[in-house]
Amino acid sequence: MPAYRLTPSLHTTPWGGDRLRTYGKDPAVPTLGESWELSFVPGAESRLDDGRKISDAFGKEAYGTRAADMPFFPVLTKFIDAARDLSVQVHPSDAYALAHEGQYGKCEMWYILDAAKDAGIYLGLSEKTDAETLRHAALDGTAQHLLRFFPVKAGESYLIPPGTIHAIGAGVVLFEIQENSTLTYRLYDYGRPGTDGKPRELHLEKALAVATLDRYTKAENSSSDPTLIGLTPYFETHVYKLNFTKRELFVDKTSFLSLTVTEGEGRIDGQISKKGDTFFLPANSGRVTAEGKMTLVAVSLPEREKTEAPS
Known part of the structure; x- marks a missing residue:
């Protein structure tokens, strides 16, 4: 797909x-x-x-x-x-x-x-x-x-x-x-x-x-995955930086995948992709390849039992 x-x-x-x-x-x-x-x-x-x-x-x-x-x-x-x-x-x-x-x-x-x-x-x-x-x-x-x-x-x-x-x-x-x-x-x-x-x-x-009336403390990212920048019960966000390289992603039945190019250009699933483009991959799409020199923001649904609802 x-x-x-x-x-x-x-x-x-x-x-x-x-x-x-x-x-x-x-x-x-x-x-x-x-x-x-x-x-x-x-x-x-x-x-x-x-x-x-x-x-x-x-x-x-x-x-x-x-x-x-x-x-x-x-x-x-x-x-x-x-x-x-x-x-x-x-x-x-x-x-x-x-x-x-x-x-x-x-x-x-x-x-x-x-x-x-x-x-x-x-x-x-x-x-x-x-x-x-x-x-x-x-x-x-x-x-x-x-x-x-x-x-x-x-x-x-x-x-x-x-x-x-x-x-x-x-x-x-x-x-x-x-x-x-x-x-x-x-x-x-x-x-x-x-x-x-x-x-x-x-x-x-x-x-x-x-409104929360307590003093705000910024949540720090403690993930061991350097690509993971956000994990909530509602979405999981990764940033992939390709430097004339290739990255293969797999979209299984559990979640869609959204890929947005925020810098550079390349190809996603063989299609030309440039800064500002967004692609949608429905759940169960299978393997997708991204290649080129570009930054991708990837959004999907998390394993909800591994997340904690923000207060």
Whole structure:
């Protein structure tokens, strides 16, 4: 079974820029903030080369046996270009989201692709605080001042468990792997207008209900596998760096495999692949070969009994 090249769903945002054109995305889209690479989200699905929506082309058997108890495709991947600071926001856990929103929450991770000088991300609180202090900071525009700031550089990865207040800073381009959910609770957004010209909606009460108020400590990768950069109950992420070399991967019945080229070029399953391309391999595709000089981000479903749900 072949690897299927995907056409992404492109999204204009108030904070987007023009750097995703270097990843092959449409330069005609203004303030392009997000390119949804592997997406089963209704209305924003990835498409195959023949124009079919990915959700029309593949049934649940393509997800893999590890997704047998999941009601929909479990993962969403994106390129993100933050030309300006993103909103200060937080995502709920599955438990809260199912109880209050009728959908799943969001665990996510970021793989940094590029960063301007002194650019970085905001992750979690710099000190333990209380809900009222956080509420006042959100209302008076100082919410960022309560967060930990991490200068970033290409090749770093960060896990953002549900409940972690966060924001991508201006000047950062990254690849995001997340639970397939569109739930975001904004605490602060600089008064920026939405498409209707009015300030975008905030979700202060919900954000305060789900936010982790303890001091944030960055999770360190303790894996003995140097290619493994992220392991959660929802996704497993590897980075493979090929230097005019070949790597063989095997896609068995337990999970699909998504391969995104974040640097360089080569061939995947014999097909020309270049920076910005994403390929989908349904579960049970068998052996696939990647070769060339390129960096690949590989996403699949984990053995869930070997993972621990982020708190």
